[in-house]
């Protein structure tokens with residue numbers, strides 16, 4: 545079982561002070577920052593773009609940028625996000641595109657590659673790509689907005705991806721994103737998740753160090 549990683553989502557931070565949000569994460573000794581990129585088309589919301597990542601780098605952030613592209617046309621943005629400082633780029637399985645080629649292009653840009661699936665998408669949709677990714681992101685809410693309630697019905701999907709991982713000896717992380725707090729993370733962990741995106745509950749926490757410690761102990 546991979547060690548747990550807490551990846552705070554900057555979407556829930558102060559958008560007028562994003563570099564400060566990234567600094568809060570690194571001061572806690574955490575290594576990852578989750579960046580939610582939305583296009584107003586694949587999801588009904590907008591967030592930020594490559595220039596935001598580049599600015600965070602200019603402001604000195606050395607965090608691992610875990611970049612989640614909620615885009616209908618992610619292939620148009622691999623190069624800009626890689627140049628801007630993304631370390632991992634995750635694309636969704638739902639848009640009709642040549643996923644294998646896009647995943648290859650992510651790796652050719654020197655980034656790790658991830659594939660994400662929405663709550664309504666069956667696990668078997670990502671099965672053909674498991675040997676081409678470093679991470680499977682099982683969305684535990686319908687993407688687009690922070691602060692939504694965790695969906696219990698996604699747990700069997702986490703378990704299924706975990707079974708494939710062990711049966712096939714795959715080296716990949718299983719990430720969950722949406723409505724994650726300690727209690728929901730425990731249930732995801734029991735089903736095989738090892739990477740936990742936390743937006744609202746991270747930035748709203750009164751004691752973020754205690755929260756980070758509780759995730760490290762999952």
Ligand code: DX5
Pocket residue numbers: 553555556578580612685686687688689690691692721722723724741742743744745
């Ligand atoms: C949902 C985003 C999530 C979101 C999680 O569209 O992909 O990363 O920021 O936020 P919380 O933790 O608030 O559910």
Ligand code: ZN
Pocket residue numbers: 553578579580612721741
């Ligand atoms: Zn996300």
